[in-house]
Amino acid sequence: MKQEQIAVIGAGVIGCAIAWALSREGRQVLVLDRAPPGMAGASFGNVGHIAAELVQPLPSRSLLLGFWRELYVLGGALDIPLRRIPALLPWARRFAAATALRETNTRHLAPLVAPAVDETARLLAEIGKPGLLRRNGHYEVWRGRKARKLCAAQATATARLGIPTEPAGAEWLRGLAASISAAAPPGDFAALKFTGTGHVTDPWQVVQALVDAAMLRGARIARAEVRSIEVHPDRVDVRTTGGVEHAGTVVIAAGAWAAPLLEGLGLRVPLEAARGYHVELAGADPVADAPILYADHHIVVTPMAGRLRASSYMDFVGLDAPPDSRKIDRLLQRLGRLGYDCSRAGAPWWGPRPVLPDYLPGIGRVPDTRVFYAIGHQHIGLTLAAVTAQLLADLVAQRTPRHDVRPFDLRRFGVPGRRVTV
Template sequence: MPDIDIAVIGAGIVGTSTALWARMRGHRVLLADPNPPGSGTSSGNACTLATYACLPVNDPSVLTGLPKLMVSRDSPLAVSYVHALRNPRWMLSFLANCRAARARTIAGQLADLLSHADAGLNPLIAEAGAEDLVVARGQLSVWSTEAGAQGAEAGLALRQRLGIPFTELSPEQAREMEPGLRLPIERAVHFPAARHIRDPEELVRRMHARFLELGGTWRQSTVTGTRAHDSGVEITLDDGTYTAGHAVLAAGAFSKRVRGAGAERLPLGTERGYHLLYAGEAARVTRPVGWGEGGFYAVPMARGLRLAGTVEIAALEAPENAGRLDYIARKGAEMLGPLPAPDSHWLGFRPTMPDALPVLGPSPTSERIIHAFGHQHLGLTLGGLSGRIVTDLAEGRQPNLDITPFRPSRSFAPL
């Protein structure tokens, strides 16, 4: 008989959500990570439950703008030339998914998943007693140039067709909503269903604490490998070995480092994201505000004002890019007026597949190992739902939504 029912590898928002869902259903659960729960990529995001964010980074404009993206210091998307040459298959697959028809398909698949996101996360927020961390003021998106405003038209029209609610605002209405904005406003949209979390790391910590209260097992240890067999999965940690009925791989961008779990066969890449934190400036905005041309968010949170976002496609182990931090600081001042020196900065690693869709389903190596990673910008938003889905799979139950587009066995570069 296995030592435990479900072993969860990774204690970010996805892994901790999975562990809590599974324990709430009465399973014997082991959660393992070498780092404290929520301290990795889950700690530094833009704090937003972005149920509207179905438009993938795979945009047709990338196809025409790629040469500039590799050299420009004034773009929200940066691509490492060296990394692209070392990973040609990933880059070609990424670009194949930037075709207009394919990007529309991806948006529809993400919209379907996002429509269930709150139902996956809300029960965990309630279970963890974390309602005080949730702010329901929607999200404001603004564009500061005529070209940007026109460029947003296709994406907004697609969102409208996909049933995502939003309200068009005049520049005056946007300024009334957020008087701290200093940039020109050509177009503004409010997404009323969006919420934000005052401290994402604290949310994961509370979920983890509730998991322990319910009798879950925690090991702050590295999972070095897995070995599946007919009756279960052998999990090897730094400090021992366990047998489990099922294992869930939710180690984000580091999932390929777990030997034998099957992620090493998949084209898992990394979108590196940055943020700056200004401890005394949270009052600059009252809700998450995204600047379209800038490619980042200004978010009021418990720790201060966080300017978070941009995308850097580069190696997981590449050094911190000071140019990305400088970009956010410069653009932040354009957006909100002069800012003091930031109190801290951060680099995190968004796990990203070349089609911008998460991986949810049985591993190529065994149905006893379930994958739950690749959520790119949507880990906080989709973590609770992903945890519920993979718990269903471990129980042999069919989730109440179609997860076929997210299966690990899919083609990542469709013709």
């Protein structure tokens, strides 16, 4: 019997992990993207951290009240241009409302995030690339008069959430201080080591390995932009720049660009793009074989194959805004002050994190259709790729998903899905 085709829209880490999970189950998969896999979205340029510690969604009362301290103009990582405020207001209102639900939403998110290192290890072992993952934890570093106090407060907060940490060793701190004070006056340091996290040595290679593995099981990759999705009683038509693809099932995994595709199906989604930047330092010495979050500088530096990748910023500038060269300059300046040799910095990169206002992902099904979605993975899409792929494979197969996905249904934003059969 001829199998139905499953079209996965979006070849970022989420779409490709789903494509692998479906292909592994013997399904006939077609992945559609306007660019080569892993190249066009956040999955290319993220900083590779398997952030098993980020079990709490971002919206919190303290951030709501103190967000102005994080603004770019005051030295922080958050940029909200004045021109975007009217368009952002409804999203910001929902963000504010989500602060009151933080405990509940942590209960929903934590079971997906906490096992992320094991889940990523399982996924990479399945596709024959276990070496892409390093399970060395990561460090969070503070500098200055309040460093110790801030470090102790973070240790208490993480302990309360059951996240394993330990003080960074004195020797490691001495090495860090030496590398930093070569470029800046010495100061107090404090650092916390997170022992249950990890990183990948190249996020793009993770996507490529997923694609290769899915293709070995028969998946096809097609390069085309998806314009719309039409649901019929017996099939779903995916209209692309290259023609129409007929599918039995469709999975929308289009990252920060997913909203128009869902809106065409009656689901209006408050999806925003939070742009981040990275720069890479070829051949630079890592201070550790693990990511380091410089908390006061809002910078994460991760050792990757043959280079360091440093990332920062959360820009709500809109998807199509031109890049801001001041941000790249400031990132390089700060890295220089942290003791990194920026003389061989490569071309900068910027890309959009797909963020829903409550910072929970959108995982579910468009009502009354065979169209599923996996979007809004915010700052932790690489972290959640393995578990999301399992959930989607369960949903497509009509098995009970291994985690409760009802909190991730996009109808939580109060926009009822309408029947879309034509």
